[in-house]
Amino acid sequence: MHIKLCKRDGGARARDRPACTACHGAAMTGVSPAVPGLLGLPRDYLVGQLGAWQTGLRQAFAPDCMAHVAKRLAPADVAAVSSWLAAQPLPADAHPAPPTREPLPLKCGLSPQRSGGAR
Secondary structure: OHHHHHOOOOOOHHHOOOOOHHHHOOOOOOEOOOEOOOOOOOHHHHHHHHHHHHHOOOOOOOOOHHHHHHOOOOHHHHHHHHHHHHHOOOOOOOOOEOOOOOOOOOOOOOOHHHOOOOO
C-alpha cells in the first residue's frame, strides 16, 4: 500500500490524492525551485509534518495543496508512507529535478509556473 501511494500510478484518485511522484518528482528528490524532496528525511519528521498539515498547524501559500493531500491520508497511510520514504536510499544524484512547465495535479500556491490543475 505505502509504495503505491508514492509511485506514479499509486495516487488514490477516489480519495482525491495524487501520488507523491506527481509533485515531488520521479525520484522524489524534489523539483526546483520550490517542491522539496522526500527522501533522506527521518520517519518521525515526516509523520510530524503530515500531522501538522492535517491539523492546520502547518500551512503553505494558498491554495495549500499539501494540506489537501495530507487531510486525505488515514493514520495508517501516514505511518506507512513515512516509514517507506525514510527507508529509501538517496539516489546518486539527489539534486531536485529541474523546473518544468507541466502543471501539478492540484492547484498549489508554491510556484506560479507550476500552479497546478483545476482544483
